[in-house]
Amino acid sequence: MFALVDCNNFYASCERVFDPALRTRPVVVLSNNDGCIIARSEEAKALGIKMGTPVFKCRDVLRRYKVAVFSSNYQLYGDMSSRVMMTLAALAPDIELYSIDEAFLDMSSFGRFDLAEYARLIRRTVRQHTGIPVCVGMAPTKTLAKVANRLAKKNPHYLGVCLLNSDEAIRSALAATKVEDIWGIGRQLSKLLYARNINTAADLAAAPAPWVRKHLHITGAKVQAELNGTSCLPMELVRPAKQSICTSRSFGKSVTTWDELHQAVATFAGKCAVKLRKEQAVASMLTLFIGTSPFDDQQARYWGTKTISLQYPTQDTMTLTRAAQSLLDVLFRGGYAYKKAGVIVSELSPAALAGKTLSLFADEAAADSEQSKKLMRVMDGINERYGRGAVRLASENAGSWQPNQDRLSPCYTTRWSDIIEVTG
DNA sequence: TCTGGGGTCCTAGGACCC
DNA sequence: TCTGGGGTCCTAGGACCC
Numbered sequence: 001m002f003a004l005v006d007c008n009n010f011y012a013s014c015e016r017v018f019d020p021a022l023r024t025r026p027v028v029v030l031s032n033n034d035g036c037i038i039a040r041s042e043e044a045k046a047l048g049i050k051m052g053t054p055v056f057k058c059r060d061v062l063r064r065y066k067v068a069v070f071s072s073n074y075q076l077y078g079d080m081s082s083r084v085m086m087t088l089a090a091l092a093p094d095i096e097l098y099s100i101d102e103a104f105l106d107m108s109s110f111g112r113f114d115l116a117e118y119a120r121l122i123r124r125t126v127r128q129h130t131g132i133p134v135c136v137g138m139a140p141t142k143t144l145a146k147v148a149n150r151l152a153k154k155n156p157h158y159l160g161v162c163l164l165n166s167d168e169a170i171r172s173a174l175a176a177t178k179v180e181d182i183w184g185i186g187r188q189l190s191k192l193l194y195a196r197n198i199n200t201a202a203d204l205a206a207a208p209a210p211w212v213r214k215h216l217h218i219t220g221a222k223v224q225a226e227l228n229g230t231s232c233l234p235m236e237l238v239r240p241a242k243q244s245i246c247t248s249r250s251f252g253k254s255v256t257t258w259d260e261l262h263q264a265v266a267t268f269a270g271k272c273a274v275k276l277r278k279e280q281a282v283a284s285m286l287t288l289f290i291g292t293s294p295f296d297d298q299q300a301r302y303w304g305t306k307t308i309s310l311q312y313p314t315q316d317t318m319t320l321t322r323a324a325q326s327l328l329d330v331l332f333r334g335g336y337a338y339k340k341a342g343v344i345v346s347e348l349s350p351a352a353l354a355g356k357t358l359s360l361f362a363d364e365a366a367a368d369s370e371q372s373k374k375l376m377r378v379m380d381g382i383n384e385r386y387g388r389g390a391v392r393l394a395s396e397n398a399g400s401w402q403p404n405q406d407r408l409s410p411c412y413t414t415r416w417s418d419i420i421e422v423t424g
Numbered sequence: 425t426c427t428g429g430g431g432t433c434c435t436a437g438g439a440c441c442c
Numbered sequence: 443t444c445t446g447g448g449g450t451c452c453t454a455g456g457a458c459c460c
Contacts, residue, residue, distance in 0.1 A: 031428035038428070056426040072428085099460045186458050217434065219458075246430055295427055342429090403428090 001107035001138055004145040005088055005122060008133040010101035011039035014080045015070050017131035018412045026067045030055060033250040033403040034071055071405040079413040087129045091122055096236050104142060106235050119161040139164035142233045143226035146183040147173050174202040174227060184223045189216060201227055242279055247271040248342020251401040255338045262328060266395035268343040269324035273317040276345060277376060282313035282354045283345035288327035293339040304331035313354050316372045321393060
């Protein structure tokens with residue numbers, strides 16, 4: 001048996017934990033540039049506010065119903081997430097951290113427990129330790145546990161727990177689930193399935209396997225097998241090493257000058273370098289992309305992307321920044337209103353192995369120098385202690401490209417200065 | 425006026441090898 | 443007239459997830 005524990009309306013719930021006055025108000029959380037709605041409390045959902053709606057399209061509703069609106073505060077959500085996960089890890093030994101607000105638990109060794117009762121215990125404990133409401137779905141495969149969790153969320157009388165442990169329970173759960181609500185079946189595949197009159201999870205489970213293999217490929221075949229009770233997706237107890245790392249942002253205002261774009265690109269490359277060092281990895285490739293708004297029909301459009309392979313695998317801020325900026329020199333075209341840019345580092349390998357193979361060309365460095373490593377350690381140490389950006393490259397400048405974040409809540413759990421009242 | 429960010433996996437097809 | 447068989451690697455693009 002697998003359990004899927006999923007936090008309810010996670011970002012909205014995080015904001016609520018620290019402000020009881022919000023408990024009776026609808027709450028929404030916005031995307032990075034305060035552009036779209038990416039999390040909604042139940043009350044906000046009831047107002048008809050859809051996931052991903054641009055804020056400017058629902059401004060009236062937000063105002064009329066006094067909806068509490070927040071910029072996204074990933075420091076807060078990340079910290080709340082680790083509290084939830086630590087609580088779960090104490091309740092079940094084998095846990096897979098699936099996303100910021102979800103975890104799978106391996107329940108196979110809980111045979112002598114009343115699973116429904118244990119699920120309720122999980123729910124109570126997480127609520128008590130963190131203030132975050134969660135739902136628990138349990139079933140013989142991960143995909144069925146997802147189905148169960150969704151039912152627990154949707155039907156209030158389940159009281160946040162749904163256990164699928166009999167053929168009968170599984171059958172009726174599958175019949176009550178549309179194909180588009182199955183984990184692994186997205187928009188395109190749903191369209192294909194509906195066209196074949198395969199409408200529910202029960203229909204998909206019963207569809208001819210060769211047809212599924214041919215049209216939904218190997219991933220769809222696994223989904224079908226999992227719906228039929230054959231577990232194909234094992235627990236991943238250790239997080240696999242990252243294959244790529246990306247830092248990208250939409251700009252608060254359009255950027256037209258090379259200078260400002262240069263600053264943004266340096267900042268994104270610098271953030272990638274920090275993430276690389278946190279991952280203890282080095283990168284061999286770097287990609288830069290820059291572009292105009294895809295929504296603005298009045299302005300000329302441009303989208304440029306270019307990748308280079310680095311001379312040697314690196315995690316050095318200056319090396320990566322120089323590489324990104326050299327790509328910008330190639331990609332930049334004057335006369336456009338740029339709205340977005342990003343840096344991706346890829347071909348990652350463990351930093352511990354870097355430089356262990358000799359360069360073919362003896363006079364070229366094959367890895368970051370000791371000096372570079374020392375400098376990066378010091379930079380990271382200072383920024384850890386005094387806050388992000390306390391020390392940085394001069395080229396990483398703030399500018400009008402910075403995203404809007406007008407409604408940011410305090411970092412209640414990670415920053416003293418945000419919660420200490422200054423009384424003079 | 426105003427539209428997110430960060431990932432993974434799979435497949436098809438081309439280029440190339442012997 | 444008749445023109446093989448069996449592979450690998452790489453990349454772009456599409457699909458999915460949260």
